[in-house]
Amino acid sequence: MSKLRLGVASIVARAAAAVLRIGGSGGTSAPGKVLLALAPDAIAQRSAALARGCAVISATNGKTTTSTIVAEIMRADGVTLVHNRAGANMAGGIAATLNGQRGDFGLFEVDEFWLPSLVEQLHPRALLLANLFRDQLDRYGELDLIVDRWREVVRSGAGARMVLNADDPLIAGLGADADQPLYFGIEDETVGSTVAQHAAEQACCPVCSAQFSYSRYFIGHLGHYACPNGHVARPTAQITASEIRLRGLSGSSFTLTIGQESFATELAIPGLYNVYNAVAAAALASSLGVSSDKIIAGIAAARPAFGRAETIQVAGRECSIMLIKNPAGTNEVLRTLASDEESHDLLIVLNDQIADGRDISWVWDADFEALAATKRPIICSGSRAVELALRLKYGGVEVERLELYPQLDEALAAALAANGGRLVILPTYTAMLEVRELLVARGVAVESFA
């Protein structure tokens, strides 16, 4: 492909982006698709032109938040970013980002399924693989398939420094195929639990196939594990979080250790899962040579990405939007809510569009039983609102506390009209976009896709 042809293609794609903006369709990946149709190697060419290279982040949970934290760190380091911050993480979105932004360093979150082909084209300096959980089985297939695909990516490597989660045996197990991987993890056995959550992955020793035994579970199958026959154990993590203090919805503090140095660190994004995202971001930045003081400053400056524990003032009330999309992530959101001292009004929205997963069975694997102990009404909405209410009923929530408003605008109006403290909205992905659109229309939120 000639430079000229890419130039023409990129102008067409930018024009398409402008038309889409005028039309109000808000599409973030459509112009990228136009570009790729005209110039199939546009991603490789644009990426190679980034003066300071790029880094790639993939995971089932936490991609957007982790890259938000990395972006703060890189900004503190004086880098101008090309970053798909709206979360458009397949080929079209990456191409559109590369075509629409100017900067010297690329930061890309990449969809789990698209990782092999995009890594090949992007040639990242570092690749962060943070976790793998069951997610939208109708779309991604079973987890084993993703692990196999990722192993190929690590093997072929393409010169990227691998940054791996020591606490996730599915990820750490890929380290055997990597050259000097950098591991991160949690070193605090006062958080998490000694028993596994329901439907946690059953990770096995690659040598003898015995199920790993755990001294501590942090999230799902993430924890401190070892083969009971002594073949394989969790690798030592070089970048860690310890002395973790979770403060409900207001955030957390922890000690971040980078090699030999330790730092008291504040994080304004709540929940243990976001401590993982922060330490993952620190590890990625460290692998890129960013200094510790910039890393600490970046983490402290990081704020929730849109829809990920984002808090907005609406009608005089605090309203927090916390995306739910799979059992592991939902469990962490519910655990964070339960640890908060306030009681909350809840609006839960279950949609079954392709981006949410057409199969809604996952809500039965999430521990909504945690809501049985709460007192306030729970509003159920979305295209599968009734089945959500059913899930809560069989989870032990009194039927009298369940209010059904399948139409989201009516549900939101009812939730805001209720006389309570903080309103917490738990939407699936497309529902999250709809909730934000309604809040933007009310003039209380800024648009997701600027």
Next chain:
Amino acid sequence: MAERGLRIAALYPEQMNIYADRGNLAVLERRCRWRSIAAEVTAVGLGEKLDPERFNLIYLGGGQDDDQRRCAADLVETKREGLISAAAIGAVVFGVCGGYQLLGRWYELGDQRIDGVGLLDVETVRSDGPRLIGNVAIECHLPGADPSAVLAGFENHGGRTRLLAGATPLGRVLSGHGNDGVSGDEGCRRGNVIGTYLHGPLLPANSWFADWLIATALEDDLVLAELDDQLELGGHRAACRAAGLSGR
């Protein structure tokens, strides 16, 4: 006869749980308790024998390929006899997705043939073709149930299952793929032994079928007390709509 009430054996709940199988168990348990019928779920895992006298409902869910392979070997080795005896003395044996496949004769995965327990006369072959994924609704004829009763759920399977001569499907596909995407058959039933690809999970949105399983497991002519099923019926209509059926 052992103690009264619904005594459920959940086989391999740690491995065979991929499509939210615990939802099915929760529905069976709660719908008994709401009627003041005792209900107990006991996990029977790898290496454990199955006592056929102890349970009147045996549940087997689906798993990922590796987990399913491990469980299949264990099932044949340690539980086949118990399962066959339990079915012979009237226990309900209910398998969903991978559990359905393992209740059959065998499951062919590439060049490997995994033996099942053979309680159902079906054979399954993993196809190179696309997985059969989507919302699904079937009409089924169960003894004592409404002859046009519908089950609605979600299916996601790479295996194609074929009924052998004389085997009866659980139902006819109204919408979706069913056993193999072409025959129009879904699931298989032989007496109290039932296999199906429908998850969702199946029982929350098909409470009539949950009650049929409970009544069949307890005693054939039992009439269960009615429950307030407003939400359950709403869920059933929503699952039918998702499968493209209207007016139900």
